[in-house]
Amino acid sequence: MKQGKVLLEVKGLRVAVAGTEILKGVDLTIREGEVHAIMGPNGSGKSTLAQVLAGHPAYTVLAGSAAYDGKDLLDMKPEERARAGVFLAFQYPVEIRGITNSYFLRSALNALRRERGEPELDPIDFLQFLEQKLKAIGWDDSMMNRPVNEGFSGGEKKRNEILQLAVLEPRLAILDETDSGLDIDALKTVAETVNKLRGPDRSFLIVTHYQRLLNYITPDVVHVLADGRIVKSGGPALAHELEAKGYDWLRDGVMVS
C-alpha cells in the first residue's frame, strides 16, 4: 500500500486526570487512509487517549505533543478540532433532551460548513443531503426525529455515533469502544458502515477492548496500550494473538520497560 502523508503524530504524550497520570508517554503516527486499532486491558488509558485527542476538558496534558495535519492539536478547542476534521464516536453518547437528531446533525454540519466557507444547509437541503448519506450506508431515517440519544438502546446510541460520522465526514475518526454493549448483529452493521466509510482521505483510530470488532474491520496497524504506554505494535495478526493469549503476557512480561 502506498503510504499517505502523516495526519496525526503523537509524541511522548503524558496525560493526567484528577491528578493521576494515565498516559505515560504515548507515541503514535497515523497516516492518511490508515486504520489503527488500539487494544488494551481496562484502565490502560485507551479511552483517555481517545478523549484527549478530541479535547475533553477534564484531562490535563503534562508533556508531549500531538500534531494534526501539521497543526498543534492540543492547542485547539474541541470545536476547532471537530471543524478541522477530528471526530470522536463516544463510548457513552450523551442524551440531549428536546433536540432532535436531525436538528443536532444539521447544527453540527453547518458549523463545519461555515468553517470550510460553504453555505449552510437549510432544513430542506439538509434532509436531501441526509437522505443521500443514509442511502449510502443503507440505513433508514427512523432515528432522525427523536431527541438525540434519548431513550435509545445501547445499540441505537452506538449506531447514532456512526451515523454522525457518516454525515460529518471527518478526516480522523476516533471510535472509543464503539463495540461495547453491541450484540453481534449490531456489531456487524456498525462494522460494515465503517468499512463503507473507509477511504484514502479518512483515517481511523479504533479503541477496543475486544478483538471481535476487528474480525469485521481489518486494521492496518494494531497497537497494544498497557499502563499508559504503547507496548507493542503490529499487523492485524496481533489482534488475534491478543484474543488467544489475553493481555497478561504483556503486562507481566518482556514488553514493559
Add this chain to the structure above:
Amino acid sequence: MAAKTGSVERLVGSYNAWATNGASRAPAWLKDLRAGGIARFGDLGFPNMKQEAWRFTSVAPIAEGSFELAQAPTRVPTLEEIRPFLLLEAGYRLVFVDGFFQRSLSTPFFDDVQSLAHVVTHRQDLVREHLGKYATTQDRPFSALNTAFVSDGAFVHVPAKAAIAEPIQLLFLASGDKQVVTHPRNLVVIEREARASIVETYASLGDGPYWTNSVTEIVAGEAARVDYHRVQRESTRAYHVATTQTHQGRDSTVNLHTIAFGAALARHDLGSVMAGPGGRLILNGLYLLAGAQHADHHTTIDHAADHCESHEYFNGVLDEKSRGVFTGRIIVRPGAQKTDSKQTNNNLLLSADAHADSQPQLEIYADDVKCTHGSTVGPLDPRAVFYLRSRGVGEAEARRLLTYGFAAEIIGRINEAPLRAQLDAIVRGRLAEK
C-alpha cells in the same frame, strides 16, 4: 399584620362598593356566588409563607400594593396593536382589555364562544350549572376573591359530539399603565364526545405593575377531548395569580399546556380531577425566567376514578436571579385502581444565583397503581456541552442549543402546529437576548 388586615378590608370594601353599584343587576344566584366568594376571602385573607402551599412564595407585594379594581379602558387598542399578542391567525377570538370584553376586536361564535358577561343572562342555566362548581374556594383565597368579582371572561361551550375545527383564542391584555387588578373568569364546557382546542394568553400593552387574578374552569364530558394551551406573557413588573381547574368525565382526554414567560411574581394553581374511569391527562408546563422573576406552579392531580392516566412534565429554565417553584401533588383515591401516573420536573439553572424548588407530593390510597415521579435541579450537563463541541458547535452556541432543548422538549408536545411555531420563536428570541 395590620397592613395585611388593612388590605383585606380594602378589597372587601371595594367589593361592597362594586356589588351595590356596577354589579347590582346580576341574577340572584350569581350575587350569592359572589357573596360566598368575598366571605371566604374575608375569612382566609392573603396566604402567608407559614402555610404549606405557600412556603416558597410571598404574596406581600400583592397584599401590600394598592390595586384598584380595573375600569373599562378609556381607549381600545386597534387590531394592529394587538396582533403581536395573537398566537394564531386563524380561528375564533375573544379579546379582553383590562378584563373587559372587546367586541370590536373579537370574533365570537353565537353563544358558544362568547363573553361570560353575555351568556350569564343568555345561557343562564348552563352557566349556573357549571360556574364555580370546579374551582374550589376552600383554602384558596385568590380563587375566592376572583369568585367575588366574577363579571366577565371567556365562555366556550361545545355541544355533544360537535367539534370546533378552528382553535379558539382567548386574549387577556392589560393596558399596563395603571395599578389595577382584574379578575378574569373563564368557563369552558366541552360536552360528551365533543372536541376543542383553546389558547388562553395573558399579555400587556404597557410595562407598569398591575395584578391579574384569573380563574379558568374546564369541564370535559364523557369521551370529550380538549387541547388547552395557556401562555403567560405578562409584563415583567406584573403580578399574576391564576387557577386552572379541569374536571374530566369518563374516557375523556385533556392535554393542558402551560407556558410562563412573564410577570415579576406568578403563582399558578393547576388542578385536575379525573372524575370518570379511563380518562387521560397530559399536563405539560414550561417556565422560562430571568431577572428577578419568581414563578410558582402548584399542581394537583386528583385520581378519583379508576383506569386513568396522567402524565405531567414541567421544565424550568432559570437564569440570573430568578426562582422557580414546582409542587406536584398527586392523589390516588381509594378505588382508583390501575391508575397510571407519571410526573417529571426538570430545572435548568443558568446562573449561580438562580434557584429552583421542586417538591413532589404523592398521596396514594389504592394498591394496584403505577405512580412514578422524578425531579432534577442543576446546571447544564458539562458532558452534553462537550458532546456538542466535539461535533463542531462552539461553546456559547452549545449552551444555547442545550437550553433551547430544555424548552423545546415541552413546546414540542403541543399539537397545534402554528402555535408551536410561535412559541418556539418566542423561546428562541428570549435565548438570543442573552
